[in-house]
Amino acid sequence: MTLKIHAAMRVYVMAMLLLPGWVCPVAAQSAQKSIRLIEPEEDSRFNPGTNILLRAVIGTEQADLRQVEFLADGQLIGVVSNRPYSTTWSNVSAGTYQIMARAIPATGAALESDTVHVRVYNSRLTFGLDRIPLLEKIKFFDIPLWQYCASLLYIFLAFYVSKFLDFLTRVWLKRWATRTATRFDDLLLDLLNGPTKIIAFVIFLRIGLEVFSWPVLVRNFLGKSFTIIVALSLTYTVLKFIDLVMGYWKDRTKAEVDRAFDEQLFPIIRKSLKVFVVVVGVLVTLDNIGVNITAAIASLSIGGLAVGLAAQDTLANLFGAVAVFVDKPFRIGDYIELDGAKGNVESIGLRSTRLRHPDGHLITVPNKTMGNSTITNVTRRPRIKTELNLGLTYETPTEKVRQAVAILQEIYNAHKMTSELLLSFNRFADSSLNISVIHWWEGTDYKAYLAGMQEMNLAIKERFDAEGINFAFPSRTLYVKQDSEWRMSKAEHQETAVPPSN
Incomplete structure (x- = not known):
């Protein structure tokens, strides 16, 4: 019996020496402060953009507790200094996170809680498949089966929605467009037939693939790829819309002169608009995939300034063309x-x-x-004004002058293209009796004007010839006075003239 007691004492002493943390440390640890994360719970699931409540409890309160920190994947997401130890994590993006709480005392080491795993879905629309335990339990490549099923549903939706839009534009809307008088809606439907299907298919496909809990790099790559595809489709649609509008505008130009002018105008406007759309589309796409476009815009501005300074005359001619x-x-x-x-x-x-x-x-x-x-x-004048002067000889009697005015009145008024005739015997010119003629030709075709003037001038000439009325022309009459004394002096001079010696 004594040997058994001594043996037990030796075992107890050895245990106390070799395992000091079994008894005394347990008692000491119970007196220390502990921290536990009670919200969110383990394996909680949230929709994208959800505000997640974070709440922790402290085992035994100590006066030297400075603050409580909440961390997600090692990153600080909230700090609380007073009770209750709770805060909100706002606008959480999609992903899987490891959340923990850490108590920071004024002195001593910090205490950390156990890690809680939470998941934020990429899409709110999971069709309720994530609530089925069997689909959550079965996994392939560590991805639950419900994610595969949801993605397949979205792919089917993308296909059938694009087919429905194709039917809507090709059949129903096309039938409605044929009932209208304008061609613009027909051209617009032809334009939307292709890009609408592509954009709808890409949007649903993106939602379906984002249901997966992809790694960050894969998720970013898919997001950027879909953004580029949608941007290309939209840019293509806008470019085709420019062609549509320009073609519609061109078809409405009926006059040949306007058509000839617009044949040069339309290509310039079309190319300028397309360049602008492509530049804007590229910049917006780069901005949406995370590229800093500030430096690119600054470079374009500096380059544009340099080009502008180097090509002032060229730009002046270009702006002059735009003004024209x-x-x-x-x-x-x-x-x-x-x-x-x-x-x-x-x-x-x-x-x-x-x-x-x-x-x-x-x-x-x-x-x-x-x-x-x-x-x-000159061509744009609404009508052509004619001013001319008809000169009659000074030998023309007064009655013939009145008759000439009446003949001119009759001929000009008889022509259908003349208007606002003004006739007057207005002055005595140097070599003629002047009749002023002012009238308007109601038209802008210069060839027709010349033909009409010829017709009226021939009629005037025929009537004047028939009535014996003569046109004047620039002439000068020289009157010479014969002086007898001058003739006698000249004769005497000739008689007294000495002939030259041989």
């Missing part, structure tokens, strides 16, 4: 006059405008000159 295209002071084929040049407009380019002089010479005028000059568009 927008303001339309003349059209192709118009006869114009400006400082130092005149002729019919043959073409309008980005740098210059070409005129055909009446002599046949081709004149090239820089567009900046066109923008800064006073342009007289």
Whole structure:
């Protein structure tokens, strides 16, 4: 019995020496402060953008507790200094997180709680599949089966929604568009037929793939890829819309002169708009995939300034062309006059405008000159004014002058293209009795005007010839006075003249 007691004592002493933490440390640890995370619970699930409540409890209160920190994957997400030890983690993005609480005393080491795993879904629309225990339990490559099922549903939705939109645009909306008088809605439906299906398919496909708990790198790659595809589709749609509008505008141009002018205007506007859309589309796409475009915009600004300074004349001509295209002071084929040049407009380019002089010479005028000059568009006058003077000889009797005025009145009033006739025997010229004729030709076609003037002039000549009325022409009558004394003096001079010696 004594040996057994001694043996037990030796075992107890050895245990106290070798395992000091079994008894005394347990008692000491129970007196220390402990921390526990009670919200969120283990394996909690949240929708994207949810505010997650974080709450911790402290085992035994100590006066030296400074603050309680909440961490997600080692990153600080909240700090609380007073009871209750709770805060909110706002706008949480999709992913799986390890959350813990840490108590920071004024002195001594910090205490940490156990880690709690939470999951934030990429999509709110899971069709309730994540609530089925069997689909959550079965996993492939550490991904629950419900995520595969939800993704397949979204892929089917993407396919059938795109097919439905195709049917909607090709059949139902097309049938409605054929009932309208305008062609614009038909062209618009043809434009939307392709890109609408692509955008709808990509959006649903993206939602379906984002249901997966992809790694961060894969998720970022997929997000950027889908953003680029949607941006390309939208840019393509806008570019086709520009072609649609420009074509519709061009078809509405009926006049041949306007069509000739717009044949040069439309390509310039179309190319400028497309370049602008592509540049904006690229910048917006780069910004949405996380590229800092501030430096690119600054570089473009500096480069644009340098190009502008180096090509001032070229830009001035370009802006002059834009002013001509927008303001339309003349059209192709118009006869114009400006400082130092005149002729019919043959073409309008980005740098210059070409005129055909009446002599046949081709004149090239820089567009900046066109923008800064006073342009007289002879063709654009609503009617042609004619001023002429008919001169009768001074031998014409007064009655014949009255008859000439009456003949002119009759001929000009009889022509259907003349108006506002003014006739008057207005003055005695140096070599004629002047009759002033002013009238308007109601038209702008210069060839027709010349033909009409010829017709009336021939009629005037025939009537004047028949009535014996003569036209005057510039003439001068010289009257010579014969002086007898001058003739006698001349004769005497000739008689007394000495002949030259041989």
